[in-house]
Amino acid sequence: MNRWVYLFSEGSKEQKDLLGGKGANLAEMTKLGLPVPTGFTVTTEACLYYLNHGDQLTDELKTQVMTAIEQLSAKTGKKFGDLKNPLLVSVRSGSKFSMPGMMDTVLNLGLNDQTVAALASNSQNERFAYDCYRRLLQMFGNVVMGLDNSTFEGRITALKKVNGLSFDNELTADHWKQIVSEYKELYRKNLQREFPQDPIEQLYLAIEAVFGSWNNARAKTYRRLHGISDDLGTAVNIQEMVFGNFGETSGTGVVFSRNPSLGDPGLFGEYLINAQGEDVVAGVRTPKPIQVLAEDMPEQFNQLKAICENLETHYQDMQDVEFTIEREKLFILQTRSGKRTSKAALTILLDFFKEGIISEDTLVSRIEGKDLEAALHPNFAETALKNRVSFLSGLAASPGAATGAAYFSADAATEAKARGERVVLVREETSPEDIEGIAVSEAVITSRGGMTSHAAVVARGMGICSVVGCERLIVMEEENQATVADETIEEGTILSVDGSSGKVYFGEIPMEEVGHTVALDELHTIWDRHADIKVRANAETPNDIETGMALGAVGIGLARTEHMFFEKTRLLQFRRLILADSLAERLAVLKELKTVQKQDFKYMYEAAGGKPTTIRLLDPPLHEFLPRNAEECREVAKELGKTFNEVKRKTDNLAEVNPMLGFRGLRLGVAYPEIYQMQAEAIIEAACEVTEEQEFSIQPEIMIPFTIDAGEFAHVRQAIEEAIQNNLRDNQRTLDYQIGTMIEIPRACFVADQIAQHADFFSFGTNDLTQMALGLSRDDSPRIVTQYLEAGIFEDDPFQVLDKAGVGALMKLAIEGGRKVNPQLKIGICGEAAAHPKSIDFLNELGIDYISCSPFRIPQAKMTLAKATV
Ligand code: PEP
Ligand code: MG
Structure with missing residues (x-):
């Protein structure tokens, strides 16, 4: 016999695959002895079986559901359809991953024309009972029968209007009775059927609706966008109802165990008195901050606080908790890991470690690169980004975000900055002459060049955000203009650049509020304790060096x-x-x-x-320093006190066809x-x-x-x-x-044993080594690499992630050769690819002493190196 149903008292948090996230956590909380309304979970396997066998609930499943309902009745003393003490349940979906798009919730299931009267007399509150019933009709109609919610809401709005009322809570029992009969009429009119009065039929239909919603279009799209498998299925949670809308000593709310935007300790959230579930999120009434509950109902607040702390310690994670208070009794309806900003994520982890909730190894393993990056660089506010569409994208060359006015030359950028403007430098590519223009800019965009191009390397070194290799961008520097398809960027056009995602937007985008600065020093001390490979900085200006040191080099x-x-x-x-x-x-x-x-x-x-x-x-590469055209030759001649012809001749003499392999x-x-x-x-x-x-x-x-x-x-x-x-x-x-020497030419790898006889140390320049090993120009390759990535020929850009099979093999050879002659030979890597998280495992295999990278990449590299050790 297949086991399709588990009581909450039978499961645990480890069973997310079988019970879904919500079900597993309800089971875990039950095990912990927390006040969870009793209930059971129909498994994801039951869902998959249903979907693969003609969308039919089997007798076997129905029998198991009914047995569980009987157990629920035994525990609660309430029965389905009972005229004295009716059992009412909520039905909620819950797959392994929280997934908007699926059927959500049906509350008050079990109510019908008879049981509603029982609820009214038990609660001595007719208004409450009919409000519950109309909610069931509405939610069931919407999520199970597929009627539009606005059809229902429209009736309430109309009734309020007729009676000159503004809020739902002003409606009386008679109003709700009227709504109930209007809703039933809607069923007849739109579905040509009655609202099912039999609670068991209601339950089976709701279970089928949850199962079926796994395959609705919204859920499928969500899964595709988030890389979630279609083969998981969803569980269904059936739980005894508790009522937050029982009057002034009842309420419902959602809390985070810590502040999810800044990470501060202490409860954060809101609640509504005399309300049910969706009222808090629906925005019909304005909820109160959770701290007010401490005054409204101090006992319940303290209990909630203690439960949240308990859950946090138990799960070793910040929790997002739904609760209901029914006539002064607190119930926990759901807990899950809370969504949080990057800043909050780091603060919370460090605090957890200090509070003894997690170990040092757990801290090291849990820090995520994206959070660290966001803590180091300013970012656009997530809420603001949601409504914006980028018009241009390229390689995310240097993280962070900034807004400024477009300028097309270093001089124009410098002048604009002097006038007090914020500047985005837009170039085809940058050269050493642009350095001052880059330094005064908030962001740099180029149409050409890859992750190791001049613009990318310099911007990264300076911590300026940058997007390079924007292929659709055509820059006409002479005309102070650039175009992207039909769009034109003029001098002064306001652009917002996201160097972390590689996207560019028109207009200003508000920045994320900066909370606490994360205690990076503490993290560095911890990472240094873990990693064997050290991290140095690629830096030459005092400013860059100071940044590198401050970031843990x-x-x-x-x-x-x-x-x-x-x-x-x-x-x-x-x-x-x-x-x-x-x-x-x-x-x-x-x-x-x-x-x-x-x-x-x-x-x-x-x-x-x-x-x-x-x-x-x-x-x-000499060409980077030579005058590039006749006009520049003229300027240089004037500045150097030489004739135009002298400069021109010499420049022509030094010009190389292939300068990167030249002088x-x-x-x-x-x-x-x-x-x-x-x-x-x-x-x-x-x-x-x-x-x-x-x-x-x-x-x-x-x-x-x-x-x-x-x-x-x-x-x-x-x-x-x-x-x-x-x-x-x-x-x-x-x-x-x-x-010592850089090893960045394939031949040097083959003769490393000979070179090691004269060199005190090696440092791999993987930018050039990759260029020469693959025969792909480091400056011109983005177009080719993009094609190769799209065609699935390359898994990663070899200039960003070390090409282990090719470049890596050459490095191994060189290390073997070098260490054969000098076992103590110090070996480092200073090319860009070394710092990429995906290269790091391989570096441990190589047995090198250090890597060196742009200052702003250091924390990320140290984090990854430390992570590899736990
Ligand atoms: C390299 O080639 O990897 C390197 C670090 O040197 P550069 O980028 O200056 O050529
Ligand atoms: Mg080099």
Whole structure:
């Protein structure tokens, strides 16, 4: 025999699959001895059987339901259809996951023309009894028989109007009697049948309606949108009625065990005196805040509070509780995990941990990335977003949300900011020259580029929200305009940008109210205790470094020195360097540059407060710094005191067809050793001075990028060492330092054992390694990658999530090679993909020492690394 029915006293919270969420929790509360009205659950299996066998309730099921009803009668002393003491029940659906769209609730089932009289005389309240009856007719008519609710409500409105009344609670017993007969008439007129008077028939019809609602269109859509399987079915909960509409000592309400928007401890919610279930949510009367109950009914309030605390501790989660008070007696009708904002989620978890409700491991495992992200960045208010449709979307490159006026050039953005405007920079793509424009903007949107493009990396580094690679966006910078299909963005058009979802909206969207700032420091201490792999920051400006440190970095893993040349005067110096005609000219510029770089590095060391700092020598894809057209050549010529032709010729000379595989990294170091020597000296001098001036000592890690070959690395290392040794000797100083390399070219992975003989550490640059391993341009690939994702060829964008099979295999090879020569070899990863939560498991497998990422990604990375350990 199949078991289709469970009494609440027989189930438990673990049985959500069988009893649905609501049923499992009702059973659990019954087990805990809480005041739950008695009842039983018809299982999800019964529902599936019904749906798969011609939508018929089997005799076996009916027998089990009737047995349960008898047990209910035995417990309550009430009987279905009894003329003295009739049993009334509520019927509610409840699948494994809470699912709006299915049949909801029928209350007061069991009432009919006879039992209503019994209810009236038992309660000595005729008005109450007929109000209950009309509610049954209305809910049953709506959810079981499919009549439109407004048909019913319209009758009440009309009656109030005729009698010059405003509120339902002003209607008398006679009014409700009249409504009851009008409702019955509606059944006849619309359904050509009578309202079923037999409580058992009512019950079977209600059960069938719940079962059937599993497959209604709204429920199906909801499941599809939320990835819920169609094969779960729904349970039906049948429970003795308790009445919140019994008069002034009765009421009903909904409470959260903690504030769901900010996370504060203490009950949060509302209630209505003399009301039934749906009145609270229907908005017919304005409910009172739950704290008022403490004055209205202190005993019941305290009992409710104690129950909520008990439930919270038991479930180890914030609860959303429905209750009813019937003639001063409190009943709990439902409990479930409460929905909450991200800020509340984090605050609650930390408080639970401090209050001893959850363990440290549970805290670590329960923190969710999206909540952490929302706590770190401003976001649009969820309620406001609900009614808005985005007109443009792209890659969610840097999280957070902001509103501002569109500007199409860095200069226009800077000017607008100076006028006090909030700015959204809209570009085809950004280049180093745009850096100031980016810095003054609230958000950056580009039509091209991927997750590792300039705009994405720089915005992320600065904590500015950004959406890149918006393919439908056509930017006409010259005309100060952009278009998306038929829509036009003019200069000054107000845009709202959501860097967490990659969506862009017209007009302003209100921001979410900022509650408490979450105690990130506490979380960092806990995460550091758990994870073996450390997290450093990719940062070079003091601002970024401070942000990185504040967000929990244990050091700097990648300071990209070419990023120090984006500011206008620096850019000019850098252009002078690369456009120099002779060694003498270059040396003169280098002398100037050494002074400013030394200052840069001192700031960096100080901002990092003595934590390990890896500085990468110049790795500029040269084209990013060259004048891009004749006009820029003219400007540069003027600024550098050269002729247009000189600049043009040199620029043409340096132009490369494939600059990302051109004159970068070590190629520059081999051709112009004096540049790297200058940088190395600046690094060393700054380290010595800071060590002398501060309480901490600096042992710089100098990183050489783009290594292909051991001989090449050794060659350049020797040049750098010479400069460093001379410098130390001349200044009569000593200093510990390391010289390592980035591993970002496939060949370097194959010959890692040879390179490790000369390098003190490795750091994988997975941006370039992915580009070269897959043969996909890191800047141009979004279109291709999007296609591959849509076609299901790629599961993830390899520039965002480490490609374990390919790039990962190369990394394994390099680590094996490197550690064979030097078992202590320190190994890090500083490409963007390392910090993605989906890459993290693999990193544990690799056995690396640290990852390094943009400051704002650090908490997320630390969280995921710690999570992997519990
Ligand atoms: C990399 O290639 O992964 C890297 C970190 O360096 P960059 O992005 O500066 O090329
Ligand atoms: Mg690189």
